[in-house]
Amino acid sequence: MDxxxxxxxxxxxxxxxxxPRVAVVLAEIGRDGFAEALRRHPDRVVNVGIREQLxxxxxxxxxLTGLRPVVHTFASFLVERPFEQVKLDLGHQGAGAVLVSAAxxxxxxxxxxxHMAPGDVALLDTxxxxxVHVPGHPDEAETLLRHAVAAGDDKVYVRLSVQSNARGLxxxxxxxxxVREGRSGVVVAVGPVLDAVLRATEGLDVTVLYAATVRPFDAAGLRRATGAAGTDVVLVEPYLAGTSTAAANDALADVPHRVLGLGVGRAELRRYGRIEEHVAAHGLDxxxxxxxxxxxxxxxGAVPAGA
Incomplete structure (x- = not known):
């Protein structure tokens, strides 16, 4: 699968x-994929070099001239390194763009x-x-990219990952x-963690919600799932643990509830390893x-055999 x-x-x-409004802005990363586009649209495909603030x-x-820029590099260089420019050049000036990250x-x-940025969504939350779109499959990524570019002049972040669910929704x-209904709580699975969440909750009496778009946070959808009496909620996010707990608490502020935020921990894991080892180390398997x-x-109960 691609x-x-x-x-x-x-x-x-x-x-x-x-x-003709769409433009692409790169900082070396991903330039080979746009070689043909550069030939056809030399005025709307720009590579600024390794200058992320620029x-x-x-x-x-x-x-500000009326174009719809699509901006791409690794998440750590797209959100973290040039954060002041994201805050001022885009936010303060009321300019929109589509930031598309990798890694x-x-x-x-x-x-x-x-080259790791588990805090990217939390940082944008400030x-x-x-x-913020967090697709869980290449088909979803394609749909959400089109949504993002078509979103007028809004500020949109599309978080791409090599991790993927087996099929798109x-x-x-x-x-x-x-994607599953139950009575003993609600588990919200974000993007590429859905398959692991479905395996983990197999046979359990819980509702599973799938989120490929996390901002704006679907407060109404969470309230419908929890019911008028309120219930307990687990958020499973493929980035910094607890990123959406405040949003969930706000959505359920008037009903009894508890929220557990699971995701990537704050401790730095200093050995390279493999993606699967990082997933397990953060308790996301x-x-x-x-x-x-x-x-x-x-x-x-134990995870069912073969799940």
């Missing part, structure tokens, strides 16, 4: 052909901590007005989707999730 990032350049190249500044300038959380362990860039979710919701 990856989300494999879809990125072909989809955006087609958008460049279809819409990457955002140039995109903001394009947006989410720990997708490239050999790159070390400089700013106003960002839509219909996504609309808006609310949560119910199916077996660990089964134990953690079961203990919190007071449901349990």
């Amino acid at each position: 990856t989300m990032r494999d879809r990125f350049a072909p989809v955006v190249t087609r958008l460049l052909d279809e819409d 990457l955002i500044g140039a995109a903001a300038g394009m947006a 989410a959380s720990f997708d490239w362990p050999a790159g070390g901590y400089t 700013l106003d007005g960002w839509t 219909p996504v609309d860039g808006e609310g949560f989707r119910t 199916a077996r660990s999730l089964r134990e953690r979710v079961g203990r919190f919701l007071a449901v349990g």
